[in-house]
Amino acid sequence: DTEVTQTPKHLVMGMTNKKSLKCEQHMGHRAMYWYKQKAKKPPELMFVYSYEKLSINESVPSRFSPECPNSSLLNLHLHALQPEDSALYLCASSQEQGAEQYFGPGTRLTVT
Amino acid sequence: QKEVEQNSGPLSVPEGAIASLNCTYSDRGSQSFFWYRQYSGKSPELIMFIYSNGDKEDGRFTAQLNKASQYVSLLIRDSQPSDSATYLCAVNNWQAGTALIFGKGTTLSVSS
Numbered sequence: 001d002t003e004v005t006q007t008p009k010h011l012v013m014g015m016t017n018k019k020s021l022k023c024e025q026h027m028g029h030r031a032m033y034w035y036k037q038k039a040k041k042p043p044e045l046m047f048v049y050s051y052e053k054l055s056i057n058e059s060v061p062s063r064f065s066p067e068c069p070n071s072s073l074l075n076l077h078l079h080a081l082q083p084e085d086s087a088l089y090l091c092a093s094s095q096e097q098g099a100e101q102y103f104g105p106g107t108r109l110t111v112t
Numbered sequence: 113q114k115e116v117e118q119n120s121g122p123l124s125v126p127e128g129a130i131a132s133l134n135c136t137y138s139d140r141g142s143q144s145f146f147w148y149r150q151y152s153g154k155s156p157e158l159i160m161f162i163y164s165n166g167d168k169e170d171g172r173f174t175a176q177l178n179k180a181s182q183y184v185s186l187l188i189r190d191s192q193p194s195d196s197a198t199y200l201c202a203v204n205n206w207q208a209g210t211a212l213i214f215g216k217g218t219t220l221s222v223s224s
Contacts, residue, residue: 033211042200042214043156056211090155098144098206103155 003027004104006091012110015081021107023074023091031055031097032074034066035090037106043090049074050097081111114139116203118215127224131188135201135215138182144204145177145184149197150217156200160186191222 004025013019023032031050035043048056049068063085065077074091088108092101115138125131133147144163148156160175162168162184168175174187184203188195201215 042216045211048211056209058211088155098204100144100146100158100161101212102158103148106155 004091004093004102006089006104006107008107009105010108010110012112013078013081014112015083017081018077018079020078021076021089021091021109023076023093023104024072025093025102025104026072027093027095027102028071029093029095029102030071031094031099031101032068033092033094033101034074034076035092035103036085037088037090043103046076048097055097078109081109083111086110114203114205114210114213116201116213116215118199118201118218120216121219122221123218124221124223125191127191127193127222129191129222131191131195131220131222133186133188133199133201133218133220135184135186135203136182137184137201137203137213139203139205139208139210139213140179140182141208142179142182142203142205143207145175146202146204146212147173147175147186148200148202149195150200151197188220191220193222193224196220196222 034046047066067075091104094101147160150156162175198217
């Protein structure tokens, strides 16, 4: 089973809202990732967690705040977003950092 | 700046033909190489990964890696209309602690 789940599937939020995206995997993977993808562009890495510790932060604005409560869960907390943050947000996991990554279905975020 | 280059396409092939997708990368220290398929509006799906020079076959798909030439390719035999998608090449130099680097993708169109 190579399933990564993400909730919600769609999210519309105002610029003053606070919301969270959730990601879960039960494959025993120790690395989890957040990506942002705009239309007709490749995924753009935001954060990497390895063994529940933040490993890579690709200079993402502080209005995005990741959290890894345990080895199966990954959250992305959103606050005071801008309309240009509207995108598909993808979660992925891999056995170890550097191994093949499996993506979840994504959350389609619209900021109004 | 580490780069992964792909021809954006579209690459058009008739049903039943072989589709050949190519990718070059700039980081000579790269160790892991991946091909993802992405349908419009969906998340990337891992279809092949390769770590060693040579060919790796899985069903109708063959990945080829030539580290000396810094070149990786994906062959799709007996192409089907359902193969029509964007194919993303991704490269990783995990020993250097860097993240997965994606190419911009090649759009494949298989006509029936």
